[in-house]
Each structure stands twice: as C-alpha cells, then as structure tokens.
Amino acid sequence: MKRRGGSLKTRVGMVxxxxxxxxxxxxxxxxxxxxxxxxxxxxxxxxxxxxxxDIVPVIALALFAGLRGPEYARRALFLLPxxxxxxxxxxxxxxxxxxxxxxxxxxxxxxxxxAANVQLSLRTTSVLAMLFGLLHGYLNGExxxxxxxxxxxxxxxxxxxxxxxxxxxxxxxxxxxPWARVAVRVAxxxxxxxxxxxxxxxxxxx
Amino acid sequence: xxxxxxxxxxRWAPLLFLIAFCAQSxxxxxxxxxxxxxxxxxxxxxxxxxxxxAMIAVGLWGAQLGQPAIWVLPVAFxxxxxxxxxxxxxxxxxxxxxxxxxxxxxxxxxxxxxELRPPLALAAALVGFFAIFHGHAHGTELPPGENxxxxxxxxxxxxxxxxxxxxxxxxxxxxxxxxxxxxxAGAFIAxxxxxxxxxxxx
Numbered sequence: 001m002k003r004r005g006g007s008l009k010t011r012v013g014m015v016x017x018x019x020x021x022x023x024x025x026x027x028x029x030x031x032x033x034x035x036x037x038x039x040x041x042x043x044x045x046x047x048x049x050x051x052x053x054d055i056v057p058v059i060a061l062a063l064f065a066g067l068r069g070p071e072y073a074r075r076a077l078f079l080l081p082x083x084x085x086x087x088x089x090x091x092x093x094x095x096x097x098x099x100x101x102x103x104x105x106x107x108x109x110x111x112x113x114x115a116a117n118v119q120l121s122l123r124t125t126s127v128l129a130m131l132f133g134l135l136h137g138y139l140n141g142e143x144x145x146x147x148x149x150x151x152x153x154x155x156x157x158x159x160x161x162x163x164x165x166x167x168x169x170x171x172x173x174x175x176x177x178p179w180a181r182v183a184v185r186v187a188x189x190x191x192x193x194x195x196x197x198x199x200x201x202x203x204x205x206x
Numbered sequence: 207x208x209x210x211x212x213x214x215x216x217r218w219a220p221l222l223f224l225i226a227f228c229a230q231s232x233x234x235x236x237x238x239x240x241x242x243x244x245x246x247x248x249x250x251x252x253x254x255x256x257x258x259x260a261m262i263a264v265g266l267w268g269a270q271l272g273q274p275a276i277w278v279l280p281v282a283f284x285x286x287x288x289x290x291x292x293x294x295x296x297x298x299x300x301x302x303x304x305x306x307x308x309x310x311x312x313x314x315x316x317x318x319x320x321e322l323r324p325p326l327a328l329a330a331a332l333v334g335f336f337a338i339f340h341g342h343a344h345g346t347e348l349p350p351g352e353n354x355x356x357x358x359x360x361x362x363x364x365x366x367x368x369x370x371x372x373x374x375x376x377x378x379x380x381x382x383x384x385x386x387x388x389x390x391a392g393a394f395i396a397x398x399x400x401x402x403x404x405x406x407x408x
Contacts, residue, residue: 009212010212190363194359
C-alpha cells in the first residue's frame with residue numbers, strides 16, 4: 001500500500017515537473033496571428049479569459065450550479081455557452097449600445113444566489129443561465145461586424161466558457177465538507193461585493 | 207536514491223510549478239492598469255494596520271461565537287462593506303470615517319476580550335455597521351486611473367482573506383490557553399483602537 005502511494009507520488013511529481021517544463025517553454029502567443037487561421041479562436045478565448053466582468057459571473061453561476069448538484073451543472077454547462085453564442089450573434093447584427101453597467105447585475109444575481117445558497121428550481125436556474133448567456137453574449141458582440149473570423153472568435157469564447165463551467169462545477173460538486181461549501185458561499189459574497197462596487201465605479205465615472 | 211528523487215520531485219515540483227505561474231504580467235494586450243488595479247486593491251487593506259486589526263477581530267469574534275456566526279459574519283461583511291465603498295465612489299459623504307474605523311477596533315476588540323455572545327442578528331448588525339466605514343474609506347481612496355473592478359475585487363478578496371486569518375487563529379478557542387490568548391488578542395486590538403481614535407484628534 002505504501003509502495004503504491006509512493007509510486008503515485010512519483011507519478012504526480014513527474015506530471016507536475018512535465019507541466020512546469022511546458023509552462024516555462026511558452027510558444028509565441030498567436031492571438032492575432034491570422035495566417036494560421038487559428039487567430040480568431042485565440043482572440044475569442046483570450047477575450048473571455050482577460051475580461052473579469054465576464055469571467056467572474058460565469059464562475060459564480062458555475063459555483064451555484066455546482067452547489068445545487070450535477071443536474072444543475074449539466075444544464076449550466078450546455079445552456080450558458082449556447083445562449084452566449086446566440087447572444088453574440090444577435091449583438092453582432094445590431095449597433096445599439098447598452099450604456100448601463102448591466103454586467104454588474106450578473107455579479108449581484110449569481111453572487112447573491114451562491115452566498116445565500118438559494119434553493120432555486122432547475123427550470124428557474126436554466127432560464128437564468130439562458131438570460132445571462134444572452135445578455136453577456138450581446139454585450140460581447142454589439143457593434144462588431146459579422147464576418148467569418150468573428151464567428152470563429154465567438155466559438156473560441158464559448159469554448160472557454162464551456163471548459164471553465166465544467167471545471168468549476170466538477171470541483172464544487174465533489175465538495176462534501178460543510179466547511180468547503182461555506183467557503184464557496186463566502187466566494188459568492190465576494191462576487192456580490194465586487195458587483196456593488198462595479199455599479200459604484202460606473203456611477204463614479206458617470 | 208530513487209526514493210530521494212521521488213521525494214524531491216513530489217516536494218519541489220508543485221512549488222516550482224506555482225512559481226512558474228507567478229510570472230509578471232505581459233502588458234502587450236492588457237488594458238492599461240488592469241493588473242496594477244488588482245494588486246493595489248489587494249494591497250490596500252493590508253497597508254493599513256487599523257483595517258487589518260479590525261478584519262482579524264471580525265474573524266476572531268466569529269470563531270468565538272461558533273456556528274453559524276463563524277461564517278455569517280465573513281459572508282455579510284464584504285457585502286455591506288461594498289455598500290460603503292459604493293457610497294464612497296458616488297461621493298456620498300460619511301463623517302468621521304477614521305473615528306468609525308477606530309471605534310470598530312475598540313468595540314470588536316472588546317467583544318473578543320469579553321467573549322460577548324449577543325444574538326446573531328445584533329452581532330451581524332454591529333459588524334455590518336462598521337463595515338460601511340471600512341468600505342467608504344476604500345471607495346474614496348481609489349487611486350485615479352486604476353481599473354475599478356479589479357481594484358474592488360482585490361480589496362474584497364484581501365478583506366476576506368484577513369477574516370480567514372482571524373477565523374484560523376480563532377480556532378484555538380477550543381483550548382483553555384487558546385481562550386485566554388484570544389482575550390488578550392481582543393484587548394490588544396481594543397487598545398490599538400484607542401490609539402487610532404486619539405491619533406486623528408491629535
């Protein structure tokens with residue numbers, strides 16, 4: 001048993017060492033390299049990963065779905081990226097800019113749901129995930145011209161959302177200790193706090 | 207020899223892996239000031255001893271009170287603090303902020319020192335009341351040109367982690383010597399609060 005544990009440790013160590021090697025040997029970023037045809041995907045993915053106003057509410061929704069269980073997580077996993085993509089396409093076809101800090105609403109809603117550990121029905125959660133995807137997708141797409149590369153960028157963006165939701169929900173579903181679940185709720189309260197300040201910040205800037 | 211190698215690999219590889227991820231930000235395509243906004247927000251609560259001690263006192267008191275206050279207070283505090291921060295950002299004046307922060311140290315320190323056990327609603331209301339002062343100070347001290355959202359996230363997280371420190375230390379409450387230690391810590395925080403209260407007046 002001890003020997004098996006030792007070999008597991010060795011394997012984990014080797015995997016981590018390999019990952020370290022990969023991390024310190026980065027390839028050039030190809031976010032804007034159009035010649036490969038992969039540029040827009042990276043563009044979309046990095047746009048999502050570098051946008052805290054998008055990534056934080058997605059994490060909050062994933063935390064909430066994870067707290068509620070696997071069925072909720074499955075719904076969020078497929079509905080959110082799907083409707084985000086649709087929202088992007090709708091946004092691309094319009095030129096109407098939304099001046100209000102609507103993303104702050106997502107912070108407040110999903111952060112609040114996590115902090116209060118609200119027992120929402122599966123249907124309501126699905127509707128919220130769809131609305132959330134549509135709203136943020138619309139805000140991502142508004143004002144952009146519809147081209148093939150933009151659609152490919154949206155695919156990269158929603159792929160990032162899919163992976164993030166999958167990772168976060170899988171992590172939270174496995175949590176059994178009450179302490180760990182309380183820690184998730186505390187994280188929800190941080191999201192609400194950030195949302196409130198985001199509203200204040202928007203008003204401050206006028 | 208292979209045992210030594212595997213021990214070294216399992217101990218150091220995760221650390222090196224973490225270090226590799228703590229790289230400086232490349233600023234080629236990042237909105238100017240983003241990373242700086244988050245880091246300055248993260249540093250802000252730690253830079254003021256009055257904030258640090260009050261946050262730790264919240265955690266200590268929560269640990270003393272036990273369930274459910276141990277998690278209700280750290281969940282409620284950031285949200286109410288953010289309301290105060292919003293007031294600061296909107297330019298809504300709040301008189302005597304420094305006195306409020308010092309008073310939070312005195313009262314929370316005294317609560318820890320005396321092991322006060324008020325009803326949960328009262329404890330949450332007290333902590334929430336003082337959270338507004340702390341939040342307002344953060345909101346008004348937002349450095350110009352910084353990214354507000356990242357700054358806010360940074361200081362909310364730092365505040366939450368300070369509560370976590372307080373709760374972790376407060377877990378010594380289960381032992382007799384630990385209870386004594388916490389009472390001394392509460393007295394120290396209250397004493398420091400008196401110092402901070404007199405300092406603005408001086």
